[in-house]
Amino acid sequence: MxxxxxxxxxxxxxxxxxxxxxxxxxxxxxxGATGCDGDADDPARLGAREQLNPDGTAADPGFKRLRVQARQLYAFTRAALYGWPGGAARAEGIYRFMRRGLRDDGGWVSRLTAGGAVLDPTADLYDLAFIIFALSWYGRLDTSGTPVHLARQTIAWLRRAMATPNGGFLDTLPRGDGPRQQNPHMHLLEAALALFETTGDESDATLAHDLVDLFRTRLFDERTGTLGEAFTDDWRPVPGAAGHLVxxxxxxxxxxxxxxxxxxxxxxxxxxxxxxxxxxxxxxxxxxxxxxxxxxxxxxxxxxxxxxxxxxxxxxxxxxxxxxxxxxxxxxxxxxxxxxxxxxxxxxxxxxxxxxxxxxxxxxxxxxxxxxxxxxxxxxxxxxxxxxx
Missing domain, CATH: 1.50.10.10 (Glycosyltransferase)
Structure with missing residues (x-):
């Protein structure tokens, strides 16, 4: 505090x-210019760019990750709330583009093509955390209620489709072979707190409470005072060197x-x-x-x-x-x-x-x-x- x-x-x-x-x-x-993909009338018509070249020119790796669109939506939303001219227009354009990644079942895909077609339909917890986070922030700029509704809908889908019996969520759906990661859960907590601050509704704090409990009981190692990164299915540090990394x-x-x-x-x-x-x-x-x-x-x-x-x-x-x-x-x-x-x-x-x-x-x-x-x-x-x- x-x-x-x-x-x-x-x-x-x-x-x-x-x-x-x-x-x-x-x-x-x-x-807001080179970092957005569109035209003079709508600079963010095709969302935000993934990256720039070392000389500052636009780069096109051939894909756009939903997590990057969400992060840039957050950045321009905050810029708009600070009063930066053009922030609201960029945020609105990225928001429209990002919604192309919304699946029919209420989840979100992981990657789009540069033009907005679905490239990878995988549901990725890291992406979903930032989508909820960005929608929660954008709900302070677009007060129609739709961004907050989408954030809550995404959390409900996440609980149905990716929750695990021993706490937390799958890292991806379909599930991959790697260890469970703390990182996406950390960002999901950030998203839950952003939603709760936006709405003030106690029900929106429930996910935050669950994730803090996961931190206290599974992620935090009291003996060393450290936070682990990679875990087994039952939330034990993975064997070997990776289990000792922070x-x-x-x-x-x-x-x-x-x-x-x-x-x-x-x-x-x-x-x-x-x-x-x-x-x-x-x-x-x-x-x-x-x-x-x-x-x-x-x-x-x-x-x-x-x-x-x-x-x-x-x-x-x-x-x-x-x-x-x-x-x-x-x-x-x-x-x-x-x-x-x-x-x-x-x-x-x-x-x-x-x-x-x-x-x-x-x-x-x-x-x-x-x-x-x-x-x-x-x-x-x-x-x-x-x-x-």
Whole structure:
């Protein structure tokens, strides 16, 4: 929970101003134009693009994932709610395009062609989580009730078609061969909280309660204070090295989610958030650069010291959720400095380097649209702190 603060440090306010300038003056114009697929009259007629080329031009990999459409719907919805010109039109176009992925049975497909035909009819829990999330947010912009109805319909379908007897949901339908993943369940909790905040209806909080129970009883390891990634069918860590892996970025996401759950429902889990946050601070952050590392073992040993962009924005949200007036200001400012100075530079204006190796060199050959969700969410939490402070 963010405590009341009569005066925020200047470095937080300066970080907020710099981040906001980059987002509204540089990033949104690029992703609202080149990052959308349409024409001058309707820039998002064919939804959002999956990615851009390294030079900032449009790329066409031949498919459009529903999760990316949903993430961009969220990004432009929030932009519109902030008053960014063009945000509402982009959100409406992406919403119309995304609905081409709605199946007759109430589920959603995983991929469309660039033109909107069904390419992969698989129901994927990760996709569904973001679809519910985006519809819940879009329901604050389109107040007709249809987006909220679709979000609730999707949850009802998910419970019918993909729920498992021992908690949680299948990762895909048809079911795949891999282990059960915590990641889509984490994002499903984010979606459930967004829906509950949009509607205020206690029945919409039921899924959030179920998923927090899953976290407490299955996903969280009390002995090590860590969150697992891959599980067997009965929610035990998978055998071998994979069962010992943790991602600091996901730990930080859960910190924010547990605090958000407490804020919205009144059912706080401060100890779990504190333990996850403490592990992340001790082991997940490079003390020299302040960057959040990609992958560790449960004992804190570094497996991959590279640093994804999204993990930095989740570190930002966690720092704000666990705000300490005595120490958080410098850490928050450092994360924003890293974003602006390491990820948002040496690339076309308004875009980003999505991944840095352990020598701080950019990795990857494309600029993925999917990261915009994390960027907007990170800024939004910083903005909320500043407005409250």
């Amino acid at each position: 963010i405590p009341p603060a009569p005066t925020l440090p200047d470095d937080i306010r300066q970080a907020h101003a710099a981040f906001g300038s980059w987002l509204f003056d540089r990033a949104l114009p690029v992703w 991602e600091p970025g996901h730990q930080y996401e859960w910190v924010w989610l547990l605090c958000e759950y407490g804020r919205l429902t009144g059912r706080a889990l401060p100890d779990h958030a504190r333990i996850l946050f403490g592990f992340g601070r001790r082991h997940g952050v490079d003390p020299e650069t302040g960057l959040v590392r990609d992958v560790l073992r449960r004992d804190g040993a570094i497996v991959r010291g590279s640093a994804r962009l999204w993990a930095q924005t989740e570190g930002l949200r966690a720092e704000i959720a666990m705000y300490d007036p005595a120490s958080s200001g410098a850490r928050i400012a450092r994360i924003v400095d890293n974003l602006l100075g390491r990820y948002f530079t040496h690339c076309p204006p308004g875009t980003w380097n999505d991944h840095l190796d352990d020598a701080l060199r950019p990795m990857g050959e494309r600029i993925p649209a999917s990261s915009f969700y994390h960027i907007v969410a990170g800024y939004a939490e910083l903005d909320r702190l500043v407005r409250k402070g």
